[in-house]
Amino acid sequence: MKRFYKNKILSWKELSVEKSWGPLSGNGSCGAALWGDVQRWSLSFDHKDLWDLRSSQKPWKNASFEDICRAVEDKNQNELDRQIQEFFGENQQHTPVNLNMGRLEIKNEVLKDFDEVYEAMDFQTGTLIRRVSQKDCGLSLKATCISDEDITVLELCATGRDLSVSLELLACEFEGPAKEKYPYGEVQYQSPFSFQRELYEGMCSAMAVYNEQGEILNQSELLLKVDEPVSLYIKTIQDKDLASLSTRLEAISKPVSDLLNQNKAWWDKFWSASNIELEDKDLEAIWHHGIYLMGCISREGSTPVTLQGLWIQDSAPATWGGGIFSNLNTQISYWACSGANHPELIKPLADFLLDPKIQEVMKVETKDFYKMPGIAVPVETNPKGERVKCWMPVQVWPSAGPWLCLNIWDMIQATADLVLLEKAYQFFKENEKFMTAFAHRIYTNKINFEPSHSPEIYDLSPQQLWIKNPTMDLWAYKEILKICIESAKLLGRDEDKQEEWLAKIVKIPTYPHKQKKKWTDGSDRLKHEKDYSEYLVEGEGIDTELSHRHLSHCAPIYPGSEINIENEDPTVAVESIRQNIRRGTGLWIGYSFVWQACLSARCGLANMADHHIKMYWDNFTANNGFHCNGETSGIGVSDFNREYYDTFPLSIEAPLAAHAAINEILLQSWGGIIRVFPALEKGMPASFTNLRTQQGHLVSASKDKLGRVSLLVKVSPLNDKIVVKVPTDSEVNTSATYEVENRRGFNLLKFESSHTVELSF
Numbered sequence: 001m002k003r004f005y006k007n008k009i010l011s012w013k014e015l016s017v018e019k020s021w022g023p024l025s026g027n028g029s030c031g032a033a034l035w036g037d038v039q040r041w042s043l044s045f046d047h048k049d050l051w052d053l054r055s056s057q058k059p060w061k062n063a064s065f066e067d068i069c070r071a072v073e074d075k076n077q078n079e080l081d082r083q084i085q086e087f088f089g090e091n092q093q094h095t096p097v098n099l100n101m102g103r104l105e106i107k108n109e110v111l112k113d114f115d116e117v118y119e120a121m122d123f124q125t126g127t128l129i130r131r132v133s134q135k136d137c138g139l140s141l142k143a144t145c146i147s148d149e150d151i152t153v154l155e156l157c158a159t160g161r162d163l164s165v166s167l168e169l170l171a172c173e174f175e176g177p178a179k180e181k182y183p184y185g186e187v188q189y190q191s192p193f194s195f196q197r198e199l200y201e202g203m204c205s206a207m208a209v210y211n212e213q214g215e216i217l218n219q220s221e222l223l224l225k226v227d228e229p230v231s232l233y234i235k236t237i238q239d240k241d242l243a244s245l246s247t248r249l250e251a252i253s254k255p256v257s258d259l260l261n262q263n264k265a266w267w268d269k270f271w272s273a274s275n276i277e278l279e280d281k282d283l284e285a286i287w288h289h290g291i292y293l294m295g296c297i298s299r300e301g302s303t304p305v306t307l308q309g310l311w312i313q314d315s316a317p318a319t320w321g322g323g324i325f326s327n328l329n330t331q332i333s334y335w336a337c338s339g340a341n342h343p344e345l346i347k348p349l350a351d352f353l354l355d356p357k358i359q360e361v362m363k364v365e366t367k368d369f370y371k372m373p374g375i376a377v378p379v380e381t382n383p384k385g386e387r388v389k390c391w392m393p394v395q396v397w398p399s400a401g402p403w404l405c406l407n408i409w410d411m412i413q414a415t416a417d418l419v420l421l422e423k424a425y426q427f428f429k430e431n432e433k434f435m436t437a438f439a440h441r442i443y444t445n446k447i448n449f450e451p452s453h454s455p456e457i458y459d460l461s462p463q464q465l466w467i468k469n470p471t472m473d474l475w476a477y478k479e480i481l482k483i484c485i486e487s488a489k490l491l492g493r494d495e496d497k498q499e500e501w502l503a504k505i506v507k508i509p510t511y512p513h514k515q516k517k518k519w520t521d522g523s524d525r526l527k528h529e530k531d532y533s534e535y536l537v538e539g540e541g542i543d544t545e546l547s548h549r550h551l552s553h554c555a556p557i558y559p560g561s562e563i564n565i566e567n568e569d570p571t572v573a574v575e576s577i578r579q580n581i582r583r584g585t586g587l588w589i590g591y592s593f594v595w596q597a598c599l600s601a602r603c604g605l606a607n608m609a610d611h612h613i614k615m616y617w618d619n620f621t622a623n624n625g626f627h628c629n630g631e632t633s634g635i636g637v638s639d640f641n642r643e644y645y646d647t648f649p650l651s652i653e654a655p656l657a658a659h660a661a662i663n664e665i666l667l668q669s670w671g672g673i674i675r676v677f678p679a680l681e682k683g684m685p686a687s688f689t690n691l692r693t694q695q696g697h698l699v700s701a702s703k704d705k706l707g708r709v710s711l712l713v714k715v716s717p718l719n720d721k722i723v724v725k726v727p728t729d730s731e732v733n734t735s736a737t738y739e740v741e742n743r744r745g746f747n748l749l750k751f752e753s754s755h756t757v758e759l760s761f
Contacts, residue, residue: 003285003623005281005282005284005285005288006281007124008122008123008124008271008288008292009120009121009122009123009124010120010121010123010285010288010289010625011118011119011120011121011129012119012120012623013116013117013118013119014117014119014623015037015038015114015117015119015132016034016035016036016119016622016623016624017035017036017037018035018622019033019035019042019044019313019314019315019316020033020035020044020308020311020312020313020314020622020624020626020650021035021622021623021624021626022034022035022036022119022128022130022623022624023119023120023121023128023129023130023623023624024121024128024293024296024311024624025121025126025127025128025143025144025145025152025296026126026145026293026296026297026309026310026311027126027145027146027147027148027149027263027296027299028048028147028296028297028298028299028300028301028302029047029048029145029150029299029301029302030045030046030047030048030101030145030150030152030236030310031045031046031145031296031297031309031310031311032044032045032128032143032145032152032234033046033128033311033314033624034119034128034130034141034143035314036105038111038112038113038114038132039107039108039109039111039112040105040106040107041105041106041107041130041141042103042104042105042106042314043103043104043105043106043141043143043154043234044100044101044102044103044311044314045100045101045102045103045104045152045207045234045236046099046100046101046236046310046311046312047101047150047205047236047237047238047310048297048302048303048310049238049303049383050098050099050100050101050199050203050205050238051096051097051098051099051203051382051383052096052097052099052182052199052200052203052317053096053203053382053383053384054096054200061086062086063082063083063086063087063392064369064371065369065370065371065396066371067079067083068080068083068392068396068451069451071083072451072466073451083392084391084392084393086392087389087390087391087392087395088389088390088391088392096321096323096382096383096384096386096388097182097317097318097321097322097323098306098307098308098312098317098318098321098322098323099172099199099312099317099318100172100312100313100314100315100316100318101171101172101205101207101236101238102169102170102171102172102195102205102207102236103169103170103172103314104154104167104168104169104170104209104234105167105168105169105170106141106156106165106166106167107165107166107167107168108139108163108164108165108166109164110137110163110164111132111134111137111138111139112134113134114132114133114134115133115134115135116131116132116133116138117130117131117132118130118131118132119131119623121289121292121624123267123271123288123289123291123292124264124267124268124271125144125260125263125264125267126144126145126147126263126267126292126295126296127142127143127144128142128143128144129141129142131159133159133160135160136160136161137158137159137160137161137163138158138159138160139156139157139158139159139163139165139224140156140157140159141154141155141156141157142154142155143155144260144263145263145296146259146260146262146263147262147263147265147266147267148262148266149259149262150235150236150237150248151233151234151235151252151259152233152234152235152236153231153232153233153234153256153259153260153263154231154232154233154234155229155230155231155232156222156224156229156230156231156232157224157227157228157229157230158224158225158226158227158228159226159227160226161226162223162224162225162226163223163224163226164221164222164223164224165221165222165224166220166221166222167193167209167217167220167221167222168192168220169192169193169194169195169207169208169209171187171195171197171205171207172314172315173315174315174316174317175315175316178316178317181317182317184197184198184199184200185197185198185199185200188242190216190249191216191217191218192217192218192220193208193209193216193217193218193220194206194207194208194209194216194249195207195208196242196245196246196249198241198242202240202241203238203240204238204239204240204241204242204244204245205236205237205238205245206235206236206237206238206239206245206246206248206249207234207235207236207237208234208235208249209232209233209234210232210233210234210235210251210252211232211233212230212231212232212256214233214251214252214253214254215251216249216251217232231256233252233256235248235249235252237249267295270295270342273340273341273342273690274340274341274342274688274689274690274691274692275688275689275690276288276662276666276686276687276688276689276691277686277687277688278684278686279684279685279686280610280684282614282617283610283613283614283662283665285617286613286617286655286658286659286661286662287340287658287659287662287663288659289625289655289658289659290336290655290656290657290658290659290660291336291340291342291659293309293625293652293655293656294333294337294342294345294656295342295345296309296310297309297310297652298337298345298346298347298348298349299345299348300344300347300348300351301348302348303324303348303352303383304324304330304348304349304352304353305324305329305330305333305334305348305349305652305653305656306318306322306323306324306325306652307319307320307321307322307323307325307329307651307652307653308322308650308651308652309652311626311652313650319649319650319651320380320390320649320651321380321388321389321390323380323381323382323388323390324352324380324381324382324383325379325380325390326377326378326379326380326381326400326403326404327379327380327394327397327400327455327456327550328455328550328552328591328653329591329651329653330349330404330407330653331400331403331404331406331407332591332594332595332653332654332656332657332660333652333653333656333657334346334349334407334410334656335559335598335656335657335660336656336657336659336660336662336663337410337411338410338411338413338414338692338694339660339663339667339691339692339693340659340663340691340692341414341690341691341692341698343410343411343414343415343692346407346408346410346411347411349404349407349408350407350408350411350420350424352383352385353377353404353408353427354408354423354424354427355385357385358384358385359375359385359427359430361384361385361386362375362376362377362378362385363375363430365378365386365387366434369387370434370437370438372434372437372438372441373433373434373437374430374431374432374433374434374435374436374437375401375427375430375431375433375434376398376400376401376434376438377400377401377404377431378395378400379394379395379397379400380394380395393453393465393466394455394456397452397453397455398434398435398438398449398452398473399435399452399470399472399473399476399477401431401434401435401480402431402432402435402476402477402479402480403476403479405424405427405428405431405479405480405483406479406483406559408420408424408427409424409428409483409487410694412424412487413694413695413696414692414696415696416696416716416717418490418491421487421490421491422491424487425487425488425491425493428480428483428484428487429484431480432480432481432484432501435476435477435480436477436504439477446507446509447469447474447477447504447507447508447509448468448469449468449469449470449473449474449477450466450467450468450469451466451467451468452466452467452468452469452470452473452539453465453466453467453470453539454467454470454471454472454538454539454542454548454550454552454553455472455550455552456548456549456550457538457544457546457548457550458544458546467538467539467540467541467542468539468540468541469509469512469539469540470512470538470539470552470553471511471512471536471537471538471539471552471553471555471556472538472552472553472555474508474509474511474512475511475555475556475560475562476555477508478505478508478562479560481501481502481504481505482505484497484498484501485498485501485502511536511556511563512536512537512538512539512540512541512542512553513534513535513536513537513572514534514535514537514542514543515533515534516533516534516535516575516579533569533571533572533574533575534569534571534572534575535572535575535576535578535579536553536554536556536557536563536572536576536579537553538552538553539553544583545582545583546583546587547583547584547585547586547587547588548580548583548587549587549588549589549591549592549640550592551580551592551595551596551599553576554576554577554580554595554599557573557576557577557599557602557603558595558598558599558602558664559598561602561670561671563576564602564603564670564671565603565604566671573602573603574603574605576599577596577599577600577603577605577608580596580599581596585637585638586638586639586640587638587639587640587643588637588638588640589620589627589629589630589638589640589641589654590616590620590621590627590628590629590654591616591627591653591654591657593612593613593615593616593620594612594613594616594654594657594658594660594661595657596608596612597609597610597612597613597616597658597661597664598657598660598661598664600612600679601661601664601665601668601678601679602664602668602670602679603679604678604679605679606665606679606680606681606682607681609661609664609665609679610665610681612661613658613661613662615637616654616658617658618633619631619632619633619635619637619638620632620638620654621654621655622648622650625655626650626651626652626655627650627651627652627653627654627655628641628648628649628650629641629645629648629649629650629651630642630645630648632648663691664678664679665677665678665679665680666680666686666688666691666701667688667691667693667699667701669693669694669695669697670694672695672723673723673724673725674693674697674699674713674722674723674724674725675725676699676701676703676709676711676724676725676726677701677703677709677726678725680703682707683705683707684703684705685702685703685704685705686702686703687700687701687702687703688700688701688702690714693716695716695722696716696717697713697714697715697716697722698713698714698716699711699712699713699714700712700713709726711724711726
């Protein structure tokens with residue numbers, strides 16, 4: 001597969017015949033995905049609120065946390081198997097589940113084959129494109145989900161000569177066993193191009209196709225005159241009852257041109273927030289691709305990012321239920337938002353987690369299941385905040401909530417929004433309360449996270465899966481305590497609690513680690529006689545060389561920064577990354593390579609970061625950049641998909657996180673220091689505009705082939721000083737550090753750097 005990128009357009013010259021592999025459009029409420037062969041083109045539609053929320057029973061009905069603890073302590077495999085089955089459910093697929101709305105099929109009898117295919121996503125306008133041509137004729141399609149509307153505008157055009165196409169509107173109908181598992185009401189067609197459907201009581205959906213005059217289409221055959229585009233409107237809506245839907249299917253009054261201009265204005269504003277330009281167009285494409293997908297699915301009023309976003313595979317229930325899955329999927333999806341100067345993209349997650357109704361659901365469940373105070377955010381939830389049946393060991397992992405708090409904290413730092421902090425503060429404290437209770441479940445005088453696990457390590461046996469003090473849990477606990485302290489300081493609250501939280505941080509055990517083993521070729525010589533460095537491992541007592549796809553044990557390096565290359569022992573960070581490689585990538589999937597790229601960039605390993613992000617992009621994605629949870633190229637760097645699945649189950653977290661790696665290559669700000677181009681390959685020119693630091697500063701910079709750097713910093717109002725490191729490629733002039741006060745009236749900092757630095761403001 002070869003993709004091309006230019007001027008915010010990602011394209012490929014291949015027909016996307018697989019569902020969900022073609023170009024995508026979205027507006028936060030509805031999404032459109034194009035796929036199909038040369039004679040039948042399918043445009044599939046989703047809606048953010050289209051869910052089957054009929055939970056059959058609580059997944060812990062016959063398996064409490066206390067039961068799990070006893071089974072782990074007794075190493076009772078039979079009991080654990082029973083509990084795992086309780087959480088999976090009888091058929092390993094239960095409601096709630098995210099649903100597809102339906103599709104519009106476009107058929108033609110003329111295009112038997114093709115000489116040329118062009119498919120694309122135009123990031124500038126949120127438009128998906130397909131053009132197919134053969135000999136003397138061709139057909140093109142553009143579709144745009146219009147911002148702030150439940151409308152998608154479709155444009156069809158014939159080239160070469162007139163062309164007739166037939167249209168058919170189809171409601172989503174599950175195929176195979178899923179059809180029996182999810183019984184829904186009959187589809188009620190008001191016309192061939194308008195239907196309503198009661199999925200179950202309290203959840204109804206409707207879809208209609210309109211002509212250029214805004215009236216519901218009444219003809220299934222369209223004659224396309226050569227080079228004369230024909231536009232259609234598609235409306236996708238959901239509501240509580242059929243009567244409400246009927247009133248919303250009236251004629252559309254806005255002209256196509258007005259809708260397209262309205263949509264373009266939204267995307268113009270969106271893209272004006274930040275930008276990057278790189279000589280390496282693959283890296284530039286990955287960055288814009290991730291931001292584009294987030295702009296499509298994560299707008300105010302949307303649900304938090306789910307496993308497939310607004311593009312559930314047609315005629316099938318969403319993979320793994322399609323829920324809000326915080327094993328890592330939700331958290332890493334938001335990694336790059338604040339750094340790319342789009343903190344508003346985190347708002348759907350913040351609104352969800354800070355909703356008092358959602359918090360009450362989670363509080364009650366935490367008390368019922370764990371018998372502990374505070375809030376334990378379930379690893380997978382539905383839009384009501386309820387725990388979803390899924391793989392049991394993941395569902396009882398305690399650190400999902402604190403990690404999600406970091407996403408909200410990123411937004412607060414970026415926006416300096418103290419009103420949001422007021423709302424978030426109590427949620428932070430409820431997460432800390434639960435983590436503290438969990439940490440002292442066994443011992444009152446010391447911290448011990450047990451039983452827990454490092455997500456997705458080993459298999460399901462109690463001897464291996466359940467471990468003590470996972471690095472991830474210790475890190476997440478420390479981070480939530482830090483967030484509580486910093487929040488209290490900003491709000492001027494809880495001085496006594498601040499001291500208490502600080503005392504808890506001091507008591508957290510050292511992160512589990514091992515010493516790198518000596519190696520030799522059989523002689524008495526060692527390649528590195530002094531190379532006995534330590535590296536992080538998943539938890540206490542872990543000693544394995546198995547490939548591990550979930551790199552959570554490296555969280556103190558990234559997204560954290562406590563373990564870094566400027567520490568007293570800077571080798572721990574680098575050796576931990578290298579240990580991931582020594583174990584091998586045999587069970588890695590796309591997000592593993594993305595995380596490894598972030599880790600590498602954080603440690604200034606430019607070539608390694610570049611290699612891993614491109615391994616992901618070239619080998620683990622569909623045409624449209626969707627993460628395929630397996631290796632699509634067949635080159636043999638991973639065996640994960642063959643080991644676990646018969647198909648490629650698509651998910652969206654990896655492309656949303658991938659642009660975080662590019663951010664790390666261009667700009668870092670951990671430890672309060674702004675680092676410009678810290679992991680950019682030598683000799684590579686690059687520029688970026690308005691990337692945001694962790695402290696809320698906006699930074700723009702450029703670097704030419706000679707290593708000369710031009711920099712502009714807009715200083716955050718919450719900070720009174722900045723520290724900047726500007727590396728160059730010159731062997732004469734190494735990185736220089738500058739500390740500048742943000743004096744009253746001076747909020748812009750400019751300087752240029754080659755061999756010397758001139759500072760003015």
